Amino acid sequence: MNDPSRQAHWENVYTTRGEREVSWFQEQPTVSLELIRAAGATPASSVIDVGGGASRLVDALLADGFAAVTVLDISAAALAASGRRLGSAATGVTWIVADITTWEPPQIYDLWHDRAVLHFLTSEADRAAYVMRLMKALRPGGHAIIGTFAIDGPERCSGLPVVRYDAASLGKLLGPQFVLVESRTQDHATPMGGTQRFQFSLFRRR
Ligand SMILES: C[S@@+](CC[C@H](N)C(=O)[O-])C[C@H]1O[C@@H](n2cnc3c(N)ncnc32)[C@H](O)[C@@H]1O
Numbered sequence: 236m237n238d239p240s241r242q243a244h245w246e247n248v249y250t251t252r253g254e255r256e257v258s259w260f261q262e263q264p265t266v267s268l269e270l271i272r273a274a275g276a277t278p279a280s281s282v283i284d285v286g287g288g289a290s291r292l293v294d295a296l297l298a299d300g301f302a303a304v305t306v307l308d309i310s311a312a313a314l315a316a317s318g319r320r321l322g323s324a325a326t327g328v329t330w331i332v333a334d335i336t337t338w339e340p341p342q343i344y345d346l347w348h349d350r351a352v353l354h355f356l357t358s359e360a361d362r363a364a365y366v367m368r369l370m371k372a373l374r375p376g377g378h379a380i381i382g383t384f385a386i387d388g389p390e391r392c393s394g395l396p397v398v399r400y401d402a403a404s405l406g407k408l409l410g411p412q413f414v415l416v417e418s419r420t421q422d423h424a425t426p427m428g429g430t431q432r433f434q435f436s437l438f439r440r441r
């Protein structure tokens with residue numbers, strides 16, 4: 236479902252708040268990088284960070300030599316912020332402004348990463364659309380890393396309701412094509428001094 240109010244919400248966030256003024260900011264995407272390594276990804280792997288926002292994951296992947304990195308987000312302002320931070324290195328990244336629930340993948344990827352996007356999809360139709368995109372975009376044998384608020388994590392993020400997951404409920408949503416490889420929880424320290432419990436699950440597509 237294309238939802239203009241959804242895009243307006245996120246454009247407003249990224250045009251009115253600095254990088255460290257959003258609860259999800261993290262200096263180093265440590266858990267994501269560990270799971271990317273656990274997935275066996277190499278610099279030759281194609282990686283898409285779905286709902287990447289202004290995250291520094293792309294910086295870390297470029298620093299590790301990854302040459303085929305795509306960042307997709309519903310907010311053009313978020314991607315522009317990452318572009319400004321990266322400077323000339325930004326030209327080596329594919330930037331896509333799209334709503335993940337309506338996006339048509341132009342290629343297939345080895346690795347799908349999502350930190351805190353799926354959990355905003357509160358309607359069954361949007362979740363089904365997300366899984367359909369994941370199936371279209373990820374090659375068989377490829378990996379998906381999905382980070383969401385954990386079952387005992389916050390009920391809202393950025394003023395919006397979220398769906399909380401554990402590895403089992405995520406696995407049920409993704410379906411039998413996905414095999415759980417590893418899952419862990421992380422207590423994310425927000426820049427405002429709070430704590431948010433996340434779960435990160437790594438799946439392999441059969
Ligand atoms: C909580 S932030 C997380 C950003 C980033 N993954 C990180 O770890 O810093 C959620 C991100 O999802 C994006 N987003 C929300 N709904 C989306 C959708 N339907 N399609 C694509 N991006 C979306 C927002 O613009 C925002 O950048």
